[in-house]
Amino acid sequence: xxxxxxxxxxxxxxxxxxxxxxxxxxxxxxxxxxxxxxxxxxxxxxxxxxxxxxxxxxxxxxxxxxxxxxxxxxxxxxxxxxxxxxxxxxxxxxxxxxxxxxxxxxxxxxxxxxxxxxxxxxxxxxxxxxxxxxxxxxxxxxxxxxxxxxxxxxxxxxxxxxxxxxxxxxxxxx
Amino acid sequence: xxxxxxxxxxxxxxxxxxxxxxxxxxxxxxxxxxxxxxxxxxxxxxxxxxxxxxxxxxxxxxxxxxxxxxxxxxxxxxxxxxxxxxxxxxxxxxxxxxxxxxxxxxxxxxxxxxxxxxxxxxxxxxxxxxxxxxxxxxxxxxxxxxxxxxxxxxxxxxxxxxxxxxxxxxxxxxxxxxxxxxxxxxxxxxxxxxxxxxxxxxxxxxxxxxxxxxxxxxxxxxxxxxxxxxxxxxxxxxxxxxxxxxxxxxxxxxxxxxxxxxxxxxxxxxxxxxxxxxxxxxxxxxxxxxxxxxxxxxxxxxxxxxxxxxxxxxxxxxxxxxxxxxxxxxxxxxxxxxxxxxxxxxxxxxxxxxxxxxxxxxxxxxxxxxxxxxxxxxxxxxxxxxxxxxxxxxxxxxxxxxxxxxxxxxxxxxxxxxxxxxxxxxxxxxxxxxxxxxxxxxxxxxxxxxxxxxxxxxxxxxxxxxxxxxxxxxxxxxxxxxxxxxxxxxxxxxxxxxxxxxxxxxxxxxxxxxxxxxxxxxxxxxxxxxxxxxxxxxxxxxxxxxxxxxxxxxxxx
Amino acid sequence: xxxxxxxxxxxxxxxxxxxxxxxxxxxxxxxxxxxxxxxxxxxxxxxxxxxxxxxxxxxxxxxxxxxxxxxxxxxxxxxxxxxxxxxxxxxxxxxxxxxxxxxxxxxxxxxxxxxxxxxxxxxxxxxxxxxxxxxxxxxxxxxxxxxxxxxxxxxxxxxxxxxxxxxxxxxxxxxxxxxxxxxxxxxxxxxxxxxxxxxxxxxxxxxxxxxxxxxxxx
Numbered sequence: 001x002x003x004x005x006x007x008x009x010x011x012x013x014x015x016x017x018x019x020x021x022x023x024x025x026x027x028x029x030x031x032x033x034x035x036x037x038x039x040x041x042x043x044x045x046x047x048x049x050x051x052x053x054x055x056x057x058x059x060x061x062x063x064x065x066x067x068x069x070x071x072x073x074x075x076x077x078x079x080x081x082x083x084x085x086x087x088x089x090x091x092x093x094x095x096x097x098x099x100x101x102x103x104x105x106x107x108x109x110x111x112x113x114x115x116x117x118x119x120x121x122x123x124x125x126x127x128x129x130x131x132x133x134x135x136x137x138x139x140x141x142x143x144x145x146x147x148x149x150x151x152x153x154x155x156x157x158x159x160x161x162x163x164x165x166x167x168x169x170x171x172x173x174x
Numbered sequence: 175x176x177x178x179x180x181x182x183x184x185x186x187x188x189x190x191x192x193x194x195x196x197x198x199x200x201x202x203x204x205x206x207x208x209x210x211x212x213x214x215x216x217x218x219x220x221x222x223x224x225x226x227x228x229x230x231x232x233x234x235x236x237x238x239x240x241x242x243x244x245x246x247x248x249x250x251x252x253x254x255x256x257x258x259x260x261x262x263x264x265x266x267x268x269x270x271x272x273x274x275x276x277x278x279x280x281x282x283x284x285x286x287x288x289x290x291x292x293x294x295x296x297x298x299x300x301x302x303x304x305x306x307x308x309x310x311x312x313x314x315x316x317x318x319x320x321x322x323x324x325x326x327x328x329x330x331x332x333x334x335x336x337x338x339x340x341x342x343x344x345x346x347x348x349x350x351x352x353x354x355x356x357x358x359x360x361x362x363x364x365x366x367x368x369x370x371x372x373x374x375x376x377x378x379x380x381x382x383x384x385x386x387x388x389x390x391x392x393x394x395x396x397x398x399x400x401x402x403x404x405x406x407x408x409x410x411x412x413x414x415x416x417x418x419x420x421x422x423x424x425x426x427x428x429x430x431x432x433x434x435x436x437x438x439x440x441x442x443x444x445x446x447x448x449x450x451x452x453x454x455x456x457x458x459x460x461x462x463x464x465x466x467x468x469x470x471x472x473x474x475x476x477x478x479x480x481x482x483x484x485x486x487x488x489x490x491x492x493x494x495x496x497x498x499x500x501x502x503x504x505x506x507x508x509x510x511x512x513x514x515x516x517x518x519x520x521x522x523x524x525x526x527x528x529x530x531x532x533x534x535x536x537x538x539x540x541x542x543x544x545x546x547x548x549x550x551x552x553x554x555x556x557x558x559x560x561x562x563x564x565x566x567x568x569x570x571x572x573x574x575x576x577x578x579x580x581x582x583x584x585x586x587x588x589x590x591x592x593x594x595x596x597x598x599x600x601x602x603x604x605x606x607x608x609x610x611x612x613x614x615x616x617x618x619x620x621x622x623x624x625x626x627x628x629x630x631x632x633x634x635x636x637x638x639x640x641x642x643x644x645x646x647x648x649x650x651x652x653x654x655x656x657x658x659x660x661x662x663x664x665x666x667x668x669x670x671x672x673x674x675x676x677x678x679x680x681x682x683x684x685x686x687x688x689x690x691x692x693x694x695x696x697x698x699x700x701x702x703x704x705x706x707x708x709x710x711x712x713x714x715x716x717x718x719x720x721x722x723x724x725x726x727x728x729x730x731x
Numbered sequence: 732x733x734x735x736x737x738x739x740x741x742x743x744x745x746x747x748x749x750x751x752x753x754x755x756x757x758x759x760x761x762x763x764x765x766x767x768x769x770x771x772x773x774x775x776x777x778x779x780x781x782x783x784x785x786x787x788x789x790x791x792x793x794x795x796x797x798x799x800x801x802x803x804x805x806x807x808x809x810x811x812x813x814x815x816x817x818x819x820x821x822x823x824x825x826x827x828x829x830x831x832x833x834x835x836x837x838x839x840x841x842x843x844x845x846x847x848x849x850x851x852x853x854x855x856x857x858x859x860x861x862x863x864x865x866x867x868x869x870x871x872x873x874x875x876x877x878x879x880x881x882x883x884x885x886x887x888x889x890x891x892x893x894x895x896x897x898x899x900x901x902x903x904x905x906x907x908x909x910x911x912x913x914x915x916x917x918x919x920x921x922x923x924x925x926x927x928x929x930x931x932x933x934x935x936x937x938x939x940x941x942x943x944x945x946x947x948x949x
Contacts, residue, residue, distance in 0.1 A: 041692040043676035050676055058675060063656060063668045066649055073649040076393065076671040078431030086677045093696050094280070095505060095682060097247065101421070101469025102680065105428030113391050116426045117384055121870070123419035125411045149425070156418035163239045163407065165416060171833050171940040194915075196922035204929045325912050352910030354874055382873040412836040414872050445925045447835060447932025482921020515914045516921075547914035553880060554914020632904045 205449025247467030318577030340371025393648025405457025431674025476511020513541030769809030818893020
């Protein structure tokens with residue numbers, strides 16, 4: 001029963017916000033976009049908000065357009081805006097850690113595939129010196145504007161130092 | 175053993191399958207104990223500001239990397255003083271009480287320390303654990319997942335098995351390999367076969383973490399699961415990760431719009447020789463909390479590949495049900511095991527599955543063998559394709575939704591054949607070693623690899639290397655299918671690719687219906703609050719479950 | 732594939748003794764290693780990175796062929812070594828053996844072997860028989876060939892593993908050693924494997940570097 005009430009409240013809130021924004025559906029998905037679990041799934045209920053990273057509307061991501069070359073593999077990527085909306089949905093459903101993860105993910109959308117794999121491998125135990133980790137954090141922050149991820153990597157560097165998980169902390173290092 | 179004249183009864187009992195199982199006594203020093211080790215820490219918490227400065231009797235400066243991560247990311251410090259003040263018994267009773275809402279239980283359970291959670295579980299008996307599961311699982315509608323593998327890594331058989339499994343109702347399909355370098359073909363076979371069987375089927379490759387991510391980025395898989403976490407620092411490091419690297423990986427998946435869950439399970443730490451004398455369940459609680467802290471939507475647990483260990487000690491299968499329950503109580507999706515052989519005894523095999531099947535979980539099996547077990551490259555599942563009709567009968571006997579549906583022989587033959595032909599088309603279009611009509615015929619009617627010929631493995635492996643090097647993507651596969659006349663399957667692959675733009679299946683416990691609608695704990699939340707509430711089987715679904723093809727119909731007699 | 736009742740009984744007896752006596756198995760770790768019948772292994776110093784492209788490095792676990800004399804299915808470890816040597820040598824290459832002390836994780840052992848190997852190819856074998864063929868530039872938890880089910884690896888398989896490792900070292904693309912799968916190995920052996928692994932793990936010395944071994948078959 002509690003679930004139904006929450007849903008109702010969310011619907012009301014959404015309608016109010018729509019009124020405030022003067023129509024709502026065209027409102028940009030910036031912070032405080034008012035997206036809640038009532039808008040879920042976005043792919044069905046709010047696909048007007050969904051776009052590929054270079055701006056192709058969701059409805060145009062079709063087989064025909066793939067065949068004609070109008071859309072390519074690169075268009076089938078999530079954007080930081082959509083990750084933010086999904087984060088808001090998770091928050092409104094009481095799952096703040098998921099929102100935090102999706103926040104980091106939003107930052108990582110700008111990091112190329114190969115570099116993401118490299119950074120992941122550098123974060124594995126005994127792979128990097130503390131300086132190497134700190135320079136990755138700087139890179140994330142300065143090059144990609146990924147300040148949350150940068151903070152996370154700096155935290156890892158401290159923990160790895162304390163727990164002897166840095167490069168050179170193993171006898172087998174060759 | 176010292177009896178000189180043997181009892182005939184005992185001689186008969188010794189010949190029973192259960193006597194082939196390994197049973198071992200508890201060995202507390204190394205952590206060969208399921209629950210409640212005397213070495214498990216005593217629950218405690220001390221918070222200064224908003225920081226946990228002491229947890230379960232340990233000071234912050236002495237925290238392992240896991241404890242630090244859990245303390246900082248997985249405990250709601252605002253609610254902790256109130257929640258930790260409750261007794262284990264009081265919290266256990268909340269979990270079972272239909273008058274205490276799921277939301278209230280979540281509020282308390284997410285504010286406890288690992289040791290406290292382990293003790294709450296130890297206050298429940300197995301039926302109470304099942305009652306709590308019915309209320310606490312995230313998504314209302316239960317589902318099921320299977321393994322698609324074979325000992326030859328034969329791609330045509332993989333595609334056919336995927337199609338049949340999807341037709342039978344598995345919402346997720348998972349593969350692994352005999353030879354690691356075959357993995358790209360396995361992914362391709364599951365993608366094509368899965369979408370042939372049912373539009374929306376989620377598929378994954380269980381392999382080395384970095385490779386899984388790469389192949390997921392390409393759109394050859396739609397989610398990842400084998401992203402393992404462990405409960406002791408040294409085993410986590412042997413697993414070549416830390417909570418930070420794993421969390422970064424989780425964010426990397428989400429940044430590409432890919433669903434993922436972590437994997438853990440009781441017994442892995444002692445199996446790897448470093449349980450530090452702690453009980454299997456206590457260490458598993460740490461794993462579940464790492465998952466929670468990483469912001470990952472769900473977890474595969476239920477011992478998984480180490481089930482021979484908890485399966486061999488007292489109260490082990492109960493501990494496994496408890497680890498599933500803890501996952502639910504932390505508001506995480508659970509893919510609840512039942513995916514590995516652990517017993518020669520059919521009675522034990524069935525009993526092991528009841529705690530997940532009867533209350534229902536998000537994915538009752540995290541790997542039902544959709545092939546005969548001799549072809550299951552996860553070293554065998556608790557149930558395999560030869561048990562399928564038993565499973566369907568049990569769903570019908572108890573009116574319980576295990577996620578599967580009866581399928582007719584002609585439908586299965588037709589869908590297997592189509593999957594083989596579709597994969598043949600993709601191989602031809604992408605210039606991979608040809609798939610012959612004979613191979614398709616074999617796979618259409620096969621029980622397993624015993625009916626399949628051999629492929630030229632070195633040639634296949636050269637092709638998989640080329641697939642990776644050239645960067646073949648899901649879009650290339652869709653184009654190939656469309657070009658060769660498999661437009662419907664091509665459309666399905668595009669539908670899967672679109673999911674990663676919308677991101678709806680990043681939410682907790684998500685699966686994709688045939689029309690592309692995503693259902694998850696957000697739009698299908700568990701509302702169980704006692705009899706008459708929660709999941710209610712629709713009439714259509716009940717008719718489907720009732721209609722096992724081999725039942726005698728009254729009107730025919 | 733026979734269960735090994737002698738070993739099982741021995742282990743259970745040891746466990747029971749330890750449980751009642753309260754002592755852990757680690758006290759024997761410092762005892763002088765004794766050779767198993769058929770092979771003599773002696774340490775010659777810290778293992779180093781090789782430059783010989785014709786070598787395959789075999790990394791064995793801390794108690795391989797000292798405390799442990801047989802695999803989980805009772806295959807003498809001297810015979811295991813002999814077959815791996817034979818497999819490599821029939822391809823015209825040779826084996827260099829190292830003992831790893833800081834881990835008993837077969838993935839990291841074999842990857843270390845590969846990194847120290849002049850050819851970039853390594854093999855790792857645990858006392859209970861679990862085996863991996865690894866390559867230097869792969870991730871530690873990836874592999875060229877993995878044999879995760881110790882109970883199904885027989886002596887011909889060990890020879891084939893040696894042969895394939897040598898072929899990889901020569902830059903060839905051999906057909907992988909046929910995969911065997913016994914879905915009932917886990918229920919029968921996993922509890923026992925956990926016991927054996929905890930025994931082996933009690934010999935881990937996290938501060939000790941891998942050692943070079945000279946191997947003499949008798």
